[in-house]
Amino acid sequence: MLVAASPRSRTQVLLFLAAAVAAGVVYERNLLGDDRRPYVLIALALLSFMIGASSGTNPRITVGAGAAIVCVGLAIVGTRPSELGVVLSIFGGLLLTGGIHRLGRQGPVVASLGTS
Numbered sequence: 001m002l003v004a005a006s007p008r009s010r011t012q013v014l015l016f017l018a019a020a021v022a023a024g025v026v027y028e029r030n031l032l033g034d035d036r037r038p039y040v041l042i043a044l045a046l047l048s049f050m051i052g053a054s055s056g057t058n059p060r061i062t063v064g065a066g067a068a069i070v071c072v073g074l075a076i077v078g079t080r081p082s083e084l085g086v087v088l089s090i091f092g093g094l095l096l097t098g099g100i101h102r103l104g105r106q107g108p109v110v111a112s113l114g115t116s
Contacts, residue, residue, distance in 0.1 A: 052098020059103040066096030
């Protein structure tokens with residue numbers, strides 16, 4: 001079983017983001033044909049979750065960005081059927097999920113750092 005690690009630096013995050021954007025463009029333009037479109041969507045989903053769960057990003061910003069992208073995607077899909085809206089909704093939702101996963105793994109926030 002092939003397991004990919006989430007990106008650890010900003011450069012890796014940018015490379016994963018570029019790959020996710022490329023997967024979205026390939027899906028939207030249907031460059032591989034209808035029979036391979038689901039595989040491109042799976043790749044987009046995995047890349048977006050790994051970006052959200054990466055240690056190279058601030059999880060609070062990732063959660064906010066993911067939520068905003070989901071809202072934009074749902075607004076596009078709500079007005080008319082659109083492949084772009086589908087791609088944005090999936091990307092944003094899994095980015096949000098990865099960010100929440102990373103935020104939860106940081107542990108509880110200590111309320112008072114100065115007291116012992």
